[in-house]
Structure formats: C-alpha cells, structure tokens
Amino acid sequence: MQRPLLLTGFMATGKTTVARRVAEATGRPWVDLDQRVEERAGKTIAALFADEGESAFRARERAELTQLLQRWRDEFSQAPVVSLGGGALLQREVRLEAIEAAVVVTLTASPAEIVRRVEADSGAPRPLLGSARGAAAEARVRELLEAREIAYRECHGQVSTEGREVSGIQEEVLGHWERDAVAVAAGAASYVVEIGADRLGSRLAPLVGRCSSALLVTDTTVGGLYGERARAALDTLGVPVAEVALEPGEQHKNLRGLEQIYARAFEANLDRGSALVGLGGGVVTDMTGFAAATWMRGVRWVGAPTTLLAMVDASVGGKTGVDFRSAKNSVGAFWQPAGVLCDVTTLRTEEQRAYGSALAEVVKTALIGDPALFELLERESEGILRREPELVREVVERCVRVKAHVVARDEREGGLRAVLNLGHTVGHGLEAAGDFTLLTHGEAVSLGLVAALRIGRRLGQTPAELEARCMALLAKLALPHRLDQGALDDAARLVGHDKKRAGKALRFVVARDVGAVDTHMLSLDELVTHTRSVADP
Incomplete structure (x- = not known):
C-alpha cells in the first residue's frame, strides 16, 4: 500500500x-x-x-x-x-x-x-x-x-x-x-491489470466475474503447463467451462485458428452472458480478444498472459486480431478486456529466446515514456536476464503503467497512441519478410528500433548520443542490433502494408530523447528509401 x-x-x-x-x-x-x-x-x-x-x-x-x-x-x-x-x-x-x-x-x-x-x-x-x-x-x-x-x-x-x-x-x-493493480481508464470499458506472483489460482475467477459459462482458450504448450490450474480456478465460478487448445506460434494467428475458437464456442453453446479467457502469449490473447469481440457481437473476456511480450505489450489497450497474408494484425477490432492477470511466476517456464527477445518491447516502452525504467534496464540487465522475480515484476508493472497512460488518452490510436509503434514499422516488415518464423516479434522490434533510431538521425530528430546509448543497451540485453541490407530490402517491399498509413503517407515514430518521442509524416516512397539506407556496412 x-x-x-x-x-x-x-x-x-x-x-x-x-x-x-x-x-x-x-x-x-x-x-x-x-x-x-x-x-x-x-x-x-x-x-x-x-x-x-x-x-x-x-x-x-x-x-x-x-x-x-x-x-x-x-x-x-x-x-x-x-x-x-x-x-x-x-x-x-x-x-x-x-x-x-x-x-x-x-x-x-x-x-x-x-x-x-x-x-x-x-x-x-x-x-x-x-x-x-x-x-x-x-x-x-x-x-x-x-x-x-x-x-x-x-x-x-x-x-x-x-x-x-x-x-x-x-x-x-x-x-x-x-x-x-494498474487501472486502464477506457470509459465504461475500464478495467485493471493485476501483476504479481502465484496469482493464477486465486485471482483469475474474480477477474472473470459473473458469467453464464466460460471458454478457456490456450495453446497446446501453455495448456500443458498451466491449463489445469486455470481450469480449476474457473471451476470455482460454478458455471460450465469449456476449453480449446490452439497450435502455438505466430504462423497460426490467422482466420483458421480463429475458426477453432468459434467452433468450440458454438459446441459449448456460449451466449451473450458467457466469457472467454485467453491463457497464453500474445497470439492467444489477441485471438481470444477478437473472438470475444465478434462472438454474439461482443462478450466479456479476460486476458491471462504467460509470456513477457504479452504482459508488457498485448495485455493493455484492447487491440485484438489476426494476421492476414503478410499483413500483421490487419483483421481485428478494439475490444477491451474485463480484466488482465499477469502472473509473473509463469515467466519461469518461458523459452529463453522468447523471454530475451521480448525485452526489446521493454526497451521501446522505456524509450517512449519511462526514463527510470531505461536506467533500470541499464543497471540491472544481468538480473533481468536471469529473471529475478522482483526485477521482472517491476519491469512488467512499469511497462503496463506507461501503456495504460497512453491508452487512457488515445484508446483508438487517433494520435498519441501511435507512439507505441516506435520500432514497429520496419520491425513488422522484417517479421513479415521472414514469414513470421525467421525472427521472433521481439527480435524484429529490436532491429526495428535500430532502424527507427537511424532514420530519426537522417531526419535530424534523433541525437547520435541517444542512438549510441540505445545500441549499447540492446547489446547488453543480448538483443539483435545489426541491420542486414538484404533483410531491409525485403522489409522495404512490405512496409506499405502498415496499418498506420494514411493513403500514401505514414506517421513514422522517432525518438528525440529517453521519454520523448514524436511522429514524423513520411511518404511511402520516402519510407522505403530510408529503410533501405540504414543497413550496417
């Protein structure tokens, strides 16, 4: 207190x-x-x-x-x-x-x-x-x-x-x-994000609240680790609980995967009083949220992210959806959850590559709005990489607070919320160029941050000292930070599919200092030229 x-x-x-x-x-x-x-x-x-x-x-x-x-x-x-x-x-x-x-x-x-x-x-x-x-x-x-x-x-x-x-x-x-908890102010759809250790069994059901039935959505990996605990928690609601386990991975975040959720909801007779619960990484929570937004024209849902990336990024803001062809999250909706439970204990079992690469989103968040978090990352990088519990909890909480601050002031990405896309324009292009399998999302964001810093320098917005400081931190956290010319050429062909574009222009996010970012309008032609011009020699 x-x-x-x-x-x-x-x-x-x-x-x-x-x-x-x-x-x-x-x-x-x-x-x-x-x-x-x-x-x-x-x-x-x-x-x-x-x-x-x-x-x-x-x-x-x-x-x-x-x-x-x-x-x-x-x-x-x-x-x-x-x-x-x-x-x-x-x-x-x-x-x-x-x-x-x-x-x-x-x-x-x-x-x-x-x-x-x-x-x-x-x-x-x-x-x-x-x-x-x-x-x-x-x-x-x-x-x-x-x-x-x-x-x-x-x-x-x-x-x-x-x-x-x-x-x-x-x-x-x-x-x-x-x-x-962290309160996310979203008008009548406001909710809280609870963050702590060993909370899945005790806090999941209270966040779901009163409902006529529930559908637990997870993937085959997370279901084997935490599905039984989540199911036991939901059983205390005293209503029918059904389950569906999806195939893990970004390559399954599509309309076919979404249809699996719909089919199970149909079989379980979910009605407008039902609730969906997404237990897993960002793929699961994004798909669960979109299924909730569209089933019966909208039902309650609760997110229970089990990966660092999902906790610090997908858990807040109500962005839900699936990928379509090479366009990431291009089919979706804004649909706020009724609550989010970040049980940081689940991060102990996250695969090292996924956990480590998610730190790129943490760096991005710190760069956007939390200088103290940036300094914590610089000072405690080894402990964070070792997943020391209290450090991890603080990292997650600080990221959630930054994102909640932004979302409360721009829920539908009409202006301010665009800053959360720092590093994502080129990052999404790199991710799509690798067919969503070559790079993890975090690795793509790390490289996208490097590209954004260098493009920011070309635009006269990003100081050289800031680029150097960020590059040092990415290296300290063992994140990829060298840009390959061939990969950038491939990404340049895809950046035009970015959801933030407006006609033939796009708001590109640039960093001016730690805690100070802005957007800069670029034509798609300019963006392609800049993207191809920031490779390492």
Missing part, C-alpha cells in the same frame, strides 16, 4: 465513514478533501456553492487534490486514505492523474438508497439536490449518476455500500488497495 487510497462516488455512498474505518484499521492518516477545501476557504461547501458557484468550487477542489497527490510525502510518513467529494474526479485529466498516482475506489448505492440516506441525515445541506425531496430527489440523483457514469467507472474498483456491514465494505476496499 505504497500509494494513497482515494474513495470517490456519489453523495451519501459512505465515503467518509469507510475512509475513516480503513484508516483506523491500517493505522494510516485520513484526509477528508471537502474538509480541507472548507478550511482553506474559510467557508462551508454550501456557502462556497452559494457565493462562488459550482465551477469555482470545483476549481478549488481540483487544486487541493492535485497538491495532495503531488506532495503527500511532505506531510505524511505513510500513504493516506482520502475521502473525496462526489464531483472531485469529474474532470478527466484530474481523474487520470489520480488513477496514476493513487488507488481509486468508487463506492456505489442505488438512487433510492442515496435519497433515503440524504433525507435521514440532518447534517450538512446537499447543494446539488436543492429543495428536491422524494421522487423528485431520486430523479435528480439518477440524472446526475448517468452524467457521471464514466467518471465513476474509471477507477481501480467499484464497491457497493448498500445493505452491507461497514466491516465487509472495508475489507473489499482494502483488497483493492493491497493489490495495487
């Missing part, structure tokens, strides 16, 4: 009561944000609404919360428990800041229960309800809840406080705080 706990939710859902109880149970300091606003303003909330209006009050509230999130260590020796006002996280940038800096739990109750509590409370007035009572008040509450639905869903978890003892609510809230 290294980060603050923020309790949000509508009025009268119990934020203050639960926050106080959690603080007492854990010995942590408790902060009531409304109280801080009142103390600083020298006025009650009702007076602030009356004198300054709601927008001015919200500005005060935002300023107080931002200061607390940025400077709580100056005031407290331990992360505090904070009860927020019901509208404190309505502004999305403030909400995203809170989600990244703290664990945010939304307390909920029905409109009728909220009105009952408000009318039974003879304390402070509720400015948003005015003089409304009974049915009118309930209608107003319902209207406000509908307007705030996304704000209350973008969090680490929702906990109902209706008809329950405070002790049970407290325990559930504490569970969210202790797990400290």
Whole structure:
C-alpha cells in the first residue's frame, strides 16, 4: 500500500465513514478533501456553492487534490486514505492523474438508497439536490449518476455500500488497495491489470466475474503447463467451462485458428452472458480478444498472459486480431478486456529466446515514456536476464503503467497512441519478410528500433548520443542490433502494408530523447528509401 487510497462516488455512498474505518484499521492518516477545501476557504461547501458557484468550487477542489497527490510525502510518513467529494474526479485529466498516482475506489448505492440516506441525515445541506425531496430527489440523483457514469467507472474498483456491514465494505476496499493493480481508464470499458506472483489460482475467477459459462482458450504448450490450474480456478465460478487448445506460434494467428475458437464456442453453446479467457502469449490473447469481440457481437473476456511480450505489450489497450497474408494484425477490432492477470511466476517456464527477445518491447516502452525504467534496464540487465522475480515484476508493472497512460488518452490510436509503434514499422516488415518464423516479434522490434533510431538521425530528430546509448543497451540485453541490407530490402517491399498509413503517407515514430518521442509524416516512397539506407556496412 505504497500509494494513497482515494474513495470517490456519489453523495451519501459512505465515503467518509469507510475512509475513516480503513484508516483506523491500517493505522494510516485520513484526509477528508471537502474538509480541507472548507478550511482553506474559510467557508462551508454550501456557502462556497452559494457565493462562488459550482465551477469555482470545483476549481478549488481540483487544486487541493492535485497538491495532495503531488506532495503527500511532505506531510505524511505513510500513504493516506482520502475521502473525496462526489464531483472531485469529474474532470478527466484530474481523474487520470489520480488513477496514476493513487488507488481509486468508487463506492456505489442505488438512487433510492442515496435519497433515503440524504433525507435521514440532518447534517450538512446537499447543494446539488436543492429543495428536491422524494421522487423528485431520486430523479435528480439518477440524472446526475448517468452524467457521471464514466467518471465513476474509471477507477481501480467499484464497491457497493448498500445493505452491507461497514466491516465487509472495508475489507473489499482494502483488497483493492493491497493489490495495487494498474487501472486502464477506457470509459465504461475500464478495467485493471493485476501483476504479481502465484496469482493464477486465486485471482483469475474474480477477474472473470459473473458469467453464464466460460471458454478457456490456450495453446497446446501453455495448456500443458498451466491449463489445469486455470481450469480449476474457473471451476470455482460454478458455471460450465469449456476449453480449446490452439497450435502455438505466430504462423497460426490467422482466420483458421480463429475458426477453432468459434467452433468450440458454438459446441459449448456460449451466449451473450458467457466469457472467454485467453491463457497464453500474445497470439492467444489477441485471438481470444477478437473472438470475444465478434462472438454474439461482443462478450466479456479476460486476458491471462504467460509470456513477457504479452504482459508488457498485448495485455493493455484492447487491440485484438489476426494476421492476414503478410499483413500483421490487419483483421481485428478494439475490444477491451474485463480484466488482465499477469502472473509473473509463469515467466519461469518461458523459452529463453522468447523471454530475451521480448525485452526489446521493454526497451521501446522505456524509450517512449519511462526514463527510470531505461536506467533500470541499464543497471540491472544481468538480473533481468536471469529473471529475478522482483526485477521482472517491476519491469512488467512499469511497462503496463506507461501503456495504460497512453491508452487512457488515445484508446483508438487517433494520435498519441501511435507512439507505441516506435520500432514497429520496419520491425513488422522484417517479421513479415521472414514469414513470421525467421525472427521472433521481439527480435524484429529490436532491429526495428535500430532502424527507427537511424532514420530519426537522417531526419535530424534523433541525437547520435541517444542512438549510441540505445545500441549499447540492446547489446547488453543480448538483443539483435545489426541491420542486414538484404533483410531491409525485403522489409522495404512490405512496409506499405502498415496499418498506420494514411493513403500514401505514414506517421513514422522517432525518438528525440529517453521519454520523448514524436511522429514524423513520411511518404511511402520516402519510407522505403530510408529503410533501405540504414543497413550496417
């Protein structure tokens, strides 16, 4: 519980009561944000609404919360428990800041229960309800809840406080705080990524949640290692569970493989209340997600990645799909999972080439948005290659946080999310040129990063010092970093199939510094010329 706990939710859902109880149970300091606003303003909330209006009050509230999130260590020796006002996280940038800096739990109750509590409370007035009572008040509450639905869903978890003892609510809230998952803010489709060791047996079923039936999708390799454990976990749901095991490998990530999932779903009579669970590497999770997006026009799915590449890349963002001919992931959909479980214990059995090459995606992620991760890779490369558990957990968590930050601000790759493709334009070309068998995806990305750095230099965007630093790190991690002219010529013929192209141009991602990347528009002809011009002598 290294980060603050923020309790949000509508009025009268119990934020203050639960926050106080959690603080007492854990010995942590408790902060009531409304109280801080009142103390600083020298006025009650009702007076602030009356004198300054709601927008001015919200500005005060935002300023107080931002200061607390940025400077709580100056005031407290331990992360505090904070009860927020019901509208404190309505502004999305403030909400995203809170989600990244703290664990945010939304307390909920029905409109009728909220009105009952408000009318039974003879304390402070509720400015948003005015003089409304009974049915009118309930209608107003319902209207406000509908307007705030996304704000209350973008969090680490929702906990109902209706008809329950405070002790049970407290325990559930504490569970969210202790797990400290990464929240992926995707509107009504928001979810969490849980990261830790030995969690497959205990946390898979809770992430899947209520469903009418489940289909476990894996491959023949992973199924032999972890299928029984996952099946036992899913059996605790008390619903029918079916399984399908695909052939492993990128060469099977196609429409034929997808048809296997559909066929098993059909045989098992999966309906709209069913859930799919993808247990395996990125091939399995991508295909499971796409099957979920298209079966019955969309059903729930949960990802349980078992490879480093899938954990740091495919686990976040809702990109699902299959390859078509030489075009990687060209048939697919954006379909967010209901949750993701990264049990880093499964990485112990990953084949060394796959694990090692996946570190290229980690380097890419660090280069995009986490200088501290880049330094960790430089400093602890040997321990990471040895798969030291705590180092691996930190690497996965940092990568997931970077990707969640980007996805929350651009879910559908309309702008910012394009930076996640650093190294992938040429990398995908190299991968396709080898028929998806000569190079692993990570090896292709490593070579694609080298190409991107050199093209960035040709464009005057990438400093020579940055290229040298990145090349040194790739070598330290035993990643391929020499570009062959023949391979580049083959890749150049395929880069025009990149999904990021717009007509005859493409947004090419370049690095200006560690943690500072940008896009540069290139015509396809320019891209081909640059690709062919960056080989090693």
